[in-house]
Amino acid sequence: MVLDQEVSKPIVAWRDVRKVYPSGLAALDGVTLEANAGEVLAILGTSGSGKTTLLKLVNRLFEPSSGTIEVRGKPTSDWDPIALRLSIGYVIQDVGLMPHLDILANVGLVLKLLGHPKPDREQRSQEVLKQVGLEPSRFAGLRPHQLSGGQRQRVGVARALAANPDLILMDEPFGALDPITRREIQAEFRDLQRRLKTTVIIVTHDIREACHIADRLALVDAGKLVQVGRAADFHDKPASDFVKSFFADAEAVVLESPR
Amino acid sequence: MNEWLTLAWSQRSELASATLVHLSLVLESIVLAILIGVPLGVLATRRKSAERFVLGLANIFQTIPSLALLGFLLILFGGTIGKLPALTALVVYALLPIIKNTILGIQGLDPNVAEAAVGLGMTPWQRLTLVELPLAVPVLLGGIRIATVSAVGMATIAASIGAGGLGTYIFRGVSLSDPRLILLGAIPAAGLALLCDSLIGLAERRLDPTKGSGSRRNRWVIGALVIALFALVLGENLSSRTGPGKIVIGSKDGTEMILIGQMLAELVEARTDLKVDRKFNLGGSLVCYNALKDGGLDAYVEYTGTALAAILKEPPQNDPKAVYDRVKAECERRDGVAVLDPLGFENTFAIVMRAKQARDLGLKKISDLQRHQGRLRTGFGPEFMSRADGYDGLMKAYGLSFTERPRELDRNLLYQAVAQETLDVAAGDSTDGRIASLDLVVLDDDRHYFPPYEALVFANLASLNRHPALREALSLLSGKIDADKMRLLNYEVDGKRREPAEVAHEFLLLNKFLE
Numbered sequence: 001m002v003l004d005q006e007v008s009k010p011i012v013a014w015r016d017v018r019k020v021y022p023s024g025l026a027a028l029d030g031v032t033l034e035a036n037a038g039e040v041l042a043i044l045g046t047s048g049s050g051k052t053t054l055l056k057l058v059n060r061l062f063e064p065s066s067g068t069i070e071v072r073g074k075p076t077s078d079w080d081p082i083a084l085r086l087s088i089g090y091v092i093q094d095v096g097l098m099p100h101l102d103i104l105a106n107v108g109l110v111l112k113l114l115g116h117p118k119p120d121r122e123q124r125s126q127e128v129l130k131q132v133g134l135e136p137s138r139f140a141g142l143r144p145h146q147l148s149g150g151q152r153q154r155v156g157v158a159r160a161l162a163a164n165p166d167l168i169l170m171d172e173p174f175g176a177l178d179p180i181t182r183r184e185i186q187a188e189f190r191d192l193q194r195r196l197k198t199t200v201i202i203v204t205h206d207i208r209e210a211c212h213i214a215d216r217l218a219l220v221d222a223g224k225l226v227q228v229g230r231a232a233d234f235h236d237k238p239a240s241d242f243v244k245s246f247f248a249d250a251e252a253v254v255l256e257s258p259r
Numbered sequence: 260m261n262e263w264l265t266l267a268w269s270q271r272s273e274l275a276s277a278t279l280v281h282l283s284l285v286l287e288s289i290v291l292a293i294l295i296g297v298p299l300g301v302l303a304t305r306r307k308s309a310e311r312f313v314l315g316l317a318n319i320f321q322t323i324p325s326l327a328l329l330g331f332l333l334i335l336f337g338g339t340i341g342k343l344p345a346l347t348a349l350v351v352y353a354l355l356p357i358i359k360n361t362i363l364g365i366q367g368l369d370p371n372v373a374e375a376a377v378g379l380g381m382t383p384w385q386r387l388t389l390v391e392l393p394l395a396v397p398v399l400l401g402g403i404r405i406a407t408v409s410a411v412g413m414a415t416i417a418a419s420i421g422a423g424g425l426g427t428y429i430f431r432g433v434s435l436s437d438p439r440l441i442l443l444g445a446i447p448a449a450g451l452a453l454l455c456d457s458l459i460g461l462a463e464r465r466l467d468p469t470k471g472s473g474s475r476r477n478r479w480v481i482g483a484l485v486i487a488l489f490a491l492v493l494g495e496n497l498s499s500r501t502g503p504g505k506i507v508i509g510s511k512d513g514t515e516m517i518l519i520g521q522m523l524a525e526l527v528e529a530r531t532d533l534k535v536d537r538k539f540n541l542g543g544s545l546v547c548y549n550a551l552k553d554g555g556l557d558a559y560v561e562y563t564g565t566a567l568a569a570i571l572k573e574p575p576q577n578d579p580k581a582v583y584d585r586v587k588a589e590c591e592r593r594d595g596v597a598v599l600d601p602l603g604f605e606n607t608f609a610i611v612m613r614a615k616q617a618r619d620l621g622l623k624k625i626s627d628l629q630r631h632q633g634r635l636r637t638g639f640g641p642e643f644m645s646r647a648d649g650y651d652g653l654m655k656a657y658g659l660s661f662t663e664r665p666r667e668l669d670r671n672l673l674y675q676a677v678a679q680e681t682l683d684v685a686a687g688d689s690t691d692g693r694i695a696s697l698d699l700v701v702l703d704d705d706r707h708y709f710p711p712y713e714a715l716v717f718a719n720l721a722s723l724n725r726h727p728a729l730r731e732a733l734s735l736l737s738g739k740i741d742a743d744k745m746r747l748l749n750y751e752v753d754g755k756r757r758e759p760a761e762v763a764h765e766f767l768l769l770n771k772f773l774e
Contacts (some may be wrong), residue, residue: 110379
C-alpha cells in the first residue's frame with residue numbers, strides 16, 4: 001500500500017490554489033490538480049481562463065495568493081527559484097531564443113547555466129538537435145533569425161530537453177505555427193515524449209492539439225477547474241453544458257479533417 | 260584662404276598636439292561616463308524610483324549651462340584649473356545620453372526573450388550579463404555616439420579653464436578678434452566630431468550582436484581600433500605630465516595679458532633652467548588667482564584695481580600707491596601670493612565710442628553723455644556689470660541713467676559691436692590696440708571715477724622662494740613697459756593680426772632682454 005503510494009506520487013500537485021492579481025482580478029479560484037510522472041497533461045481553456053497562470057505557478061514565475069503547489073513532493077515555496085527552473089524544461093509560444101547566440105549555444109544554454117563544460121554542452125546540444133529533426137551540421141552555426149518559425153520552435157523544444165529534465169512546461173508551444181507545420185511538430189513531439197517518458201504539462205486553447213498530444217486533459221474556465229480526465233471522458237460524460245459546447249466545436253473540426 | 264592654410268601649416272605641430280589633448284579629454288570623459296552611466300542605467304531599470312531619480316538628476320545636469328558648470332566646478336575643486344574640472348564637466352554632460360540609452364536598450368528587450376531568460380533559470384546577474392547588456396549594445400552605442408559628438412564640441416570650452424585642446428585657438432581667436440584663429444580651432448573640432456560620429460556609427464552597425472556571420476572579425480577590428488586610441492591617449496598623458504621644475508605661466512583673456520605672459524615665459528626659459536607651460540586665455544581673475552593660490556599656476560598678469568575689487572572684495576580707492584600697498588600686503592599675507600613691482604602702465608576701464616559719432620555729437624568727456632542718454636545704446640562685459648567699480652558706480656558718479664537697458668556681452672566682442680554700430684557706448688580697456696585700429700575714442704574720465712589699474716605680475720610665493728632665479732626673471736619687466744608701448748604692442752596683435760608670441764619675442768629682442 002505504502003509502496004503503491006510512492007509509485008503514483010504526482011510530480012506536480014496544485015492544492016486549493018488561488019491567485020488574485022493586485023488589480024483584484026481572481027485568475028484562479030481554488031484549483032486542485034495533479035500531474036503524474038511520465039504523462040502529458042494538457043491544461044485547456046479559453047483566453048483569460050487562468051490556464052497560463054496555473055502553469056507559471058509551477059516554475060515560480062508567479063506565486064500563489066493561497067494554497068500550495070508541490071513539485072516532486074516539495075512545496076514550490078521551499079524550492080530555490082533558480083534551482084527549480086533549471087530542473088524544469090520551459091517552452092513558450094514565441095520561443096524566446098537568444099538572438100545574439102547561435103543555434104548550438106541556444107540549445108546548450110541551460111547546460112551552460114548548470115556549469116557543464118563547453119565540449120559536453122556542444123556534444124549534448126548536437127544530440128538533441130538531431131532528436132528534434134534539425135541536422136546539426138546545417139543549423140548549429142546559424143542565428144535564430146535565419147530559421148523558419150517551425151525550425152525555431154524545434155530549437156525551443158531542443159533547448160528544453162537539453163538538460164534531460166523529468167518535467168517540461170509548455171505554454172501554447174505550437175500556437176504561432178501554420179496548421180501543417182503544427183501537426184507535423186505535434187506528431188513528432190508526441191513520439192519523442194513517448195520514448196523519453198518525460199512528464200509534460202502543456203497549456204493550449206486548441207482541443208485538437210490537446211486530444212492529439214495529451215494523456216489527460218484539464219479544462220479550466222474562469223479560474224475554476226471544470227473537468228479532468230481522458231479525452232473520451234469529456235466526450236462521453238461532459239461535466240457541464242460548458243464542456244459540451246466547448247467540445248462540440250472541436251468535434252466538428254475533428255470530424256471534418258481527414259485523419 | 261591661402262593665407263589661412265599657411266597659418267595652419269605654421270601651427271601644425273601645436274595644432275596636432277592640441278587635437279590630441281582634445282581627443283584625449285573626450286575619450287577619457289566618455290570612458291568615465293560609460294563606467295558611471297551604464298551601472299546607473301541598469302539600476303534605473305531595476306527600480307522605478309531609481310529610474311526617476313537617476314534620469315531626473317542627469318536631466319538637471321544636462322540643463323546647467325556649460326560655463327556655469329565650469330565655474331561651479333572650479334569652486335568645488337578649490338580653484339584647481341586644467342584637466343580635472345574640465346573632465347568632470349564633460350562626464351556630467353555625457354551621462355544623460357548614456358544612461359538614457361542603457362535604459363532604452365534594456366527595456367527594449369524582446370519580452371519573449373526576457374521571459375525565456377527567467378524561465379530557463381537565469382539569475383538576475385546572468386540575465387544582465389548574458390542577455391540584457393549584450394543585446395543593448397547597439398542602442399547603448401547610439402547613446403555613446405551622441406555623448407561623444409557633443410563632448411567634442413563641449414571640450415572646446417575646457418580651454419577657458421586651462422585644460423588645453425582645440426578650444427585654445429577659439430578663445431585666442433575671440434580675444435584677438437581673429438577669425439583665422441577661431442577657424443584653426445573650429446575646423447579640426449568639427450572634423451573630429453564627424454570622425455567620431457561615423458566611427459561609432461560604423462561600430463553600431465557592425466556590432467549588432469544579432470547579426471551572426473563575420474561579427475567575430477568585426478569585433479577584432481573594432482577592438483584593435485579602440486586599443487590604438489587608448490595607446491594614443493596614454494601617450495599624450497605621459498608626455499604632458501607636469502614634471503618637477505616645470506613653471507606654469509598663465510593669463511586671463513586679453514591681448515596684453517597674453518603678450519606679457521609670453522614675455523614672462525620666454526624670460527623664464529632664457530634666464531633659468533626651468534621648463535615653462537603656457538596656459539593663456541583662462542576664464543578670469545578668479546580662475547587665475549585661485550589657481551595661483553593653489554599652485555596650479557606660478558605667475559600671471561593682474562591689475563591693482565581688479566585685485567582690490569574682484570579678489571579682496573574691497574571698495575574702490577583712487578590713490579594708486581595706496582591701492583598697490585593694500586593689494587601687495589593682503590595677497591601675500593592672506594593667500595601666499597607674491598605681488599611684484601608694477602610693470603609701468605595702467606589699463607583702466609575706458610568708455611569708448613566711434614570717433615565719428617563722438618565728433619558728430621560733440622562728446623569728449625563721460626559727463627557729456629548725460630545730454631544723449633536717451634538714444635545711446637550701451638554694452639558692457641559681465642565683469643563690468645557686476646563689479647563695485649563697474650556699471651552701478653559709473654551711473655551714480657556721473658548721474659547717468661540710459662533709457663535703453665545696457666546689453667551684456669563678452670568683453671572682447673564690445674569693440675567690434677561699437678565699430679559695427681550695434682552699440683554706441685561700451686566699456687573697454689584703455690590700452691586696447693583695437694581702440695586705435697577700429698577708429699574708436701576714449702571719453703575722458705573727468706570725475707576720476709575709475710580706480711587705478713596698474714599692471715603687475717602676480718606669482719606663487721612658494722615657487723619664488725624655491726627658485727630665486729624665477730623671481731629675478733619675472734621681475735625683469737617691472738617699470739619697463741609704459742602705456743604707449745603697451746598700446747603699440749597691442750596694436751601689432753589686434754590691428755596687424757600678428758602672433759602674440761612673435762610680437763613678444765620681438766619686443767624682448769629690441770629692448771635687449773634677450774640676445
